[in-house]
Amino acid sequence: MSMRVPGGGFDSTNPIRLDFPQSLAVYDDYAAAQKAVDFLSDNVFPVEQLVIVGTDLKRIERITGRLTTGRVALGGVLSGAWLGLLIGLVLSLFTTAEQSSLAIIVGTLLFGAVFGMIFALVGYAMTRGQRDFSSVTSVVATKYEVLVEHKVAAQARELLAGLPGGLPDPFA
Template sequence: MSMLNRPATGAPVGETVTTVRDYEAAQKAVSTLISAEVPARDIAIVGQGVRTIERVTGRLGYAAAARSGAINGVLIGLLLSAILVIGNPDAPIQLFVGFVFIGVALGMILSLVTYAIVRRRRDFASVTQLAADHYDVTVMAASLAKARDALGVSARTKVVRPPADLTEPPRYGERIAPGTDPAAQTPAGHMIPPRPAAPGPQYGERVGQDAPTAPAEDAGDADAAEAEPRDDDTRP
């Protein structure tokens, strides 16, 4: 991404004209819009599902810190040598090389001191980048038609739902707002008939285990009837 980006101010970004997967495709879409004379101030790239990715590049140590400090120190030494040559063109080459070594030493010392301070919190090197799931190219309403023509995108049609009929009684399974009377919502002449009772078991049908058992009084009468002697048994 460009380093010239300004921080967002929370202003409206307009309506989406196209959606792409990567940032390069979004840049191409913006270039196409600008070529079609769409005002650059009306265009915005909005990243959706933005996340940061930190890639670990290696483990930090005193050796790695000294090596990176030496590389940076070479640049410091060259800068000091250039200042010396500009101030004294007749300076010997040994002095030039000496300033380079001084810069290397300074870079190593600074890098080692910095690593000694932060090594307890962070002992690895990494590179952080910003990524998004997809990018929306948006345009303000004043330039929306021109932007769609430039990208060959048709206008989105909005689906309008028909209004609900409030005079129709609620159907089975519909939720009724709490605190309301379902009978009051049912108009006159549309009374719901009562639900018929379930028929009892017929003769010869097997009743399940969950069927109600006979009352205790009936069971006592049956036991008394069995206890009475029969006339056939009392005859000699």
């Protein structure tokens, strides 16, 4: 069962769905689309009847460096050490007075570092040199379209005409 808020347009089962959306404007960056929605909000427009949709998605992979056996080993040691430290801290909470919390923490940290390095090196060896670089990947939109519920589309267009710069040129 979906719930409607006063003014309509919002479906709690699918909050990004509009009943009959119409394109209001297309912007080259998110900041411009956000500015248009903010302008409409400032002019008391029912903004819950708007959706900003990123279109023309692209996957971008930024290469951050070369992978070598040494870098892979160091990364494995560091990530394993963090995991070992976390486990050691949790285990040290349950120690008795005779047991040394510091010894437990140091021991799990060292075991974590060793096993982290081993797992990282094994994973790197399994790629057989097919991926000798590190990277960061993200998905970005090249256009941002503001959609509006059909019942208030004319009102939104009229208000946006007053935005400094007005509506973007649809043929640009």
